[in-house]
Amino acid sequence: AQSVTQLGSHVSVSEGALVLLRCNYSSSVPPYLFWYVQYPNQGLQLLLKYTSAATLVKGINGFEAEFKKSETSFHLTKPSAHMSDAAEYFCAVSPDTGRRALTFGSGTRLQVQP
Amino acid sequence: DAGVIQSPRHEVTEMGQEVTLRCKPISGHDYLFWYRQTMMRGLELLIYFNNNVPIDDSGMPEDRFSAKMPNASFSTLKIQPSEPRDSAVYFCASSSRVELFFGEGSRLTVL
Numbered sequence: 162a163q164s165v166t167q168l169g170s171h172v173s174v175s176e177g178a179l180v181l182l183r184c185n186y187s188s189s190v191p192p193y194l195f196w197y198v199q200y201p202n203q204g205l206q207l208l209l210k211y212t213s214a215a216t217l218v219k220g221i222n223g224f225e226a227e228f229k230k231s232e233t234s235f236h237l238t239k240p241s242a243h244m245s246d247a248a249e250y251f252c253a254v255s256p257d258t259g260r261r262a263l264t265f266g267s268g269t270r271l272q273v274q275p
Numbered sequence: 276d277a278g279v280i281q282s283p284r285h286e287v288t289e290m291g292q293e294v295t296l297r298c299k300p301i302s303g304h305d306y307l308f309w310y311r312q313t314m315m316r317g318l319e320l321l322i323y324f325n326n327n328v329p330i331d332d333s334g335m336p337e338d339r340f341s342a343k344m345p346n347a348s349f350s351t352l353k354i355q356p357s358e359p360r361d362s363a364v365y366f367c368a369s370s371s372r373v374e375l376f377f378g379e380g381s382r383l384t385v386l
Contacts, residue, residue, distance in 0.1 A: 193373050204279075204366060204377035212373055251318065261306050261370055262331065265318040 163188040165235075165252045167266035175274045180224075180239040182269045184252030187233065194235040195253040195263060196226055205251060211235060222246070247273045277301070279378035281367050287384045293355040296381045299348055300369030308368040308375060309342055309352050318366075324350065357385045 168183040186192055193212050197205040209220025216228040226237045235252060249270045253263040280299040288294055300307050308323040322332040327344045335342070339358070344350040354361055364382050368375040 195374060197377075202379075204379045205368075205375075207374050207376070210374050255373065261325070261373070261375075262308060262320050262323050263375055264320070265310075267317045 163192060163254045163264055165254045165264065165266040167252050167269050169269055170267065171270045173272040173274060174242045176244055177241050180242045180246065182237040182250050184235045184266060185233050186235060186254045188254055193255045194228060196237050197251045197253060199249045242273045244273050247271055279367055279369050279376055281378035281381050283381055284379060285382045288357055289386050290358055291356045294357045294383060296352040296365050298350045298367030298378060301376055304369035304371045306370040307344060307350050310366040310368065312364045312366060359385045361385050
């Protein structure tokens with residue numbers, strides 16, 4: 162079985178500050194890991210994915226995440242927050258066994274202060 | 276390219292009524308997923324299909340829920356009879372590789 166835990170249901174940063182959203186996973190097999198973003202009244206949009214290639218993954222909108230097996234983590238970062246980054250962010254995992262369904266974390270709402 | 280298309284976007288109904296949510300996946304995708312999103316439970320997988328065949332329906336809450344995929348371009352999620360606790364946003368997603376592509380969701384309110 163696999164699961165993800167997102168630490169912090171709400172994160173607030175100032176515009177221009179570093180964004181760090183935390184995700185820890187639990188998986189009995191090598192995982193695929195994902196970050197999705199959800200804007201109000203919209204569906205989920207893929208930001209980036211880890212599929213056992215490079216451990217540092219770059220995504221859209223300047224976001225990146227690093228897979229750390231020793232820490233079972235896949236934290237999402239962005240060097241400089243923009244007002245348009247305000248949204249809810251979800252970490253997700255699927256096992257590298259062919260089962261395609263993703264298990265999602267509880268989400269982190271990012272607020273960006275001017 | 277068209278994304279995943281869901282209808283209706285909003286549905287308000289009364290308890291006991293039948294609700295049918297519809298989904299058109301991205302052309303060429305062989306996996307289709309139904310998720311439900313609520314404040315209390317977050318995103319829950321209800322059921323998913325591969326090549327129109329249900330693979331895992333263990334997340335379907337109870338017999339009031341049913342899902343079908345009669346062909347590669349259409350799926351329905353039906354709730355009969357609906358109850359207030361079914362109020363949620365229902366998402367359809369499709370996939371051909373590892374990542375899922377989501378529709379905009381159907382917001383269901385059961386009074």
